[in-house]
Amino acid sequence: KxxxxxxxxxxxxxxxxxxxxxxxxxxxxxxLHWLQQHPGGGIVSLFMLSSGKKKHGRxxxxxxxxEKHSSLHITASHPRDSAVYICAVGPIQGAQKLVFxxxxxxxINP
Amino acid sequence: DVKxxxxxxxxxxxxxxxxxLECVQDMDHENMxxxxxxxxxxxxxIYFSYDVKMKEKGDIPEGYSVSREKKERFSLILESxxxxxxxxxxxxxxxxxxxxxxxxxxxxxxxxxx
Numbered sequence: 136k137x138x139x140x141x142x143x144x145x146x147x148x149x150x151x152x153x154x155x156x157x158x159x160x161x162x163x164x165x166x167l168h169w170l171q172q173h174p175g176g177g178i179v180s181l182f183m184l185s186s187g188k189k190k191h192g193r194x195x196x197x198x199x200x201x202e203k204h205s206s207l208h209i210t211a212s213h214p215r216d217s218a219v220y221i222c223a224v225g226p227i228q229g230a231q232k233l234v235f236x237x238x239x240x241x242x243i244n245p
Numbered sequence: 246d247v248k249x250x251x252x253x254x255x256x257x258x259x260x261x262x263x264x265x266l267e268c269v270q271d272m273d274h275e276n277m278x279x280x281x282x283x284x285x286x287x288x289x290x291i292y293f294s295y296d297v298k299m300k301e302k303g304d305i306p307e308g309y310s311v312s313r314e315k316k317e318r319f320s321l322i323l324e325s326x327x328x329x330x331x332x333x334x335x336x337x338x339x340x341x342x343x344x345x346x347x348x349x350x351x352x353x354x355x356x357x358x359x
Binding site for chain 2: 166168175176177178179180183221223225231232233235236237238
């Protein structure tokens with residue numbers, strides 16, 4: 136069993152829909168990261184959170200430390216949101232070896 | 246903006262060749278990482294370095310070595326490339342101090358070993 140599990144693995148939706156991607160982890164963590172990878176390879180960090188909720192534009196990330204679960208939400212989804220979304224867990228400080236989920240491939244159709 | 250630059254986007258090599266993948270970051274980050282990414286397996290850590298000349302093995306170090314002679318540069322070396330090392334290779338860097346330990350990634354090198 137992977138230490139970080141994401142669901143679903145693939146998600147296809149229509150433009151405008153509300154999107155939820157889930158991440159569950161089995162190890163103790165200090166922080167959880169959500170990353171975005173567009174076709175072509177480049178990965179960018181969307182959020183790093185250790186409690187509660189963070190919002191950036193149409194993206195919202197939440198974490199429940201007790202349940203070891205995080206969700207990434209996208210409101211009013213757009214085709215440009217199509218990407219692979221990756222959940223990773225690790226320490227807040229130190230060398231920060233992250234443990235990655237396998238990613239969720241999101242496709243938003245116009 | 247933080248910039249992590251990988252020397253090649255695409256690389257084709259033959260079995261048995263020695264391959265060097267170079268990564269340079271411009272933000273004076275202490276930590277640098279090499280990952281490989283394969284379909285269905287996600288990102289897997291090959292090696293990381295937390296200081297100049299310091300390195301630690303990641304989850305899949307076999308067949309690879311690394312070099313960090315300068316703080317800004319972290320090299321991944323395939324001593325004798327094999328077909329099972331065909332993959333996407335991603336370099337990343339992060340700082341150690343403070344609470345902002347986000348990793349910044351390069352654009353990736355897609356390596357094909359024939």
